[in-house]
Amino acid sequence: ADTEALLFEIADAVISCKKEKVIETVGKAKLKLPPEEIIEKGLSAGMNQVGILFERGKLFLPHVMMAADAMTAGVKLLEEDLPAGTQGKKIGVIVNGTVEGDVHDIGKSIVSTMLQSSGFEVYDLGRDVPTRSFIEKAKEVNADIIGISALMTTTLQGQKDVIELLKEEGLRDKVKIMVGGAPATQAWADKIGADCYAENASEAVAKAKELL
Ligand code: HCB
Structure with missing residues (x-):
């Protein structure tokens, strides 16, 4: 109950834009809870509420x-606590980015950080990434997986565009998608022929491992 109240305080501090309060409560929470849980049940929960109110x-x-x-x-404060990634051999290579025309990158960056700390070699292309850049980078680094984030119904199509271009280049069977x-779903992933859909960062890590 104690930790639940703390997670609630974190979410509330995000909703009311109190940065200092976020830092203070996250600082307390990280002594008791794993960073993944603080991100998902505290910070993201608050941000979801902001989205609803907006x-x-x-x-x-x-x-x-x-x-x-x-x-x-x-999130920055918690990143210090995540393992820097396994030393030596990486378990897989992933290119991650937010589609063209979309500037939302908070969730995508959390996914990158968690993948990295789980032992993936991550190339984060940032946000508003041209379709072709996903493919070029994947070729350059010989990626196992391309992760594509889209936060708006109007930019979701960008995920399909990456897959289509990958097919055109004859590379679809070389890399997993x-x-x-928020607007992506399992049904959408199936429809566009993606290899998996991940609802949050922990799921992204688990599913990326399954894809290898
Ligand atoms: Co923004 N925005 N926004 N926004 N925004 C949304 C996305 C709306 C849904 C809000 C709404 O109207 N209800 C909406 C989109 C509507 C639609 O779908 N058509 C919207 C809009 C309209 C806009 C603007 C157009 C507003 C304007 O200018 N009039 C504009 C976009 C301009 C553009 O992109 N061209 C805009 C701007 C902004 C900012 C800049 C103020 C800010 C973004 C800051 C940043 O990212 N650096 C922002 C924010 C914060 C949001 C909401 C409130 C929260 C998004 C967020 O960060 N969530 C969002 C509301 C919502 O999402 N419901 C709203 C928290 C993170 C942790 O969750 O879902 O991003 P996440 O990521 C998860 C999960 O999805 C998954 O794992 C992550 C971690 O758990 N995941 C992946 C994500 N990517 C993955 C990739 C993988 O491979 C695997 C898993």
């Missing part, structure tokens, strides 16, 4: 930006 017109874009900033500060982001 959707309902209860709060506006500057608020969302400040909440995102507060959340990012919390993982998709994620």
Whole structure:
């Protein structure tokens, strides 16, 4: 109950854009809980609520930006605790990015960090990534997996574009595709012929391992 209250406080601090409070509560929580749990049940839970309130017109874009900033500060603090990645041999190579036209990168960056700390060699291309860049990078680093994030219904198509271009280049059977982001679903992943859909960062790690 104690830790539950703390996670609630973290979520609440994100919702009310209190960056200092986020840092303080995350600092306390990390003594008791694993970083993955703090991210998912505290920080992300708060950010989801912000999304809902924004959707309902209860709060506006500057608020969302400040909440995102507060959340990012919390994630940074936790990154220090995640293992730097296994020494020596990497378990797999993954190229990860957010589709063209989409600037949402908080979730994608969390996924990259968690994959890295689980022993993957991660090439994070950032956000608003041109379709072709996913393919070029995958070729260059001989990637096992391409992870594609999209946060808007209007940019979701970008995930399909990457798969289609991969086919055109004759590389579809050389690399696995993982998709994620709020509007993505398992049904969508099946429809566009992705190899997997991950709902959150822990699932992304588990499913990426299965794909190898
Ligand atoms: Co933004 N935004 N936004 N936004 N935004 C959304 C996405 C809406 C759904 C909000 C809404 O209206 N309800 C909406 C999209 C509507 C639609 O679908 N059509 C929206 C809009 C409309 C916009 C703008 C157009 C607003 C405007 O300018 N008028 C604009 C976008 C401009 C553009 O991209 N061209 C915009 C801007 C912003 C910011 C800059 C203020 C800020 C982003 C800051 C940043 O990322 N650096 C922002 C934010 C924060 C959000 C919400 C509130 C939260 C997103 C977030 O960070 N969630 C979001 C509401 C929502 O998502 N419901 C809202 C927290 C993270 C941890 O979750 O889902 O991103 P996640 O990632 C998870 C999960 O999906 C999965 O693992 C992650 C970790 O658990 N995952 C993957 C993600 N990627 C993966 C990849 C993989 O391979 C595997 C798993």
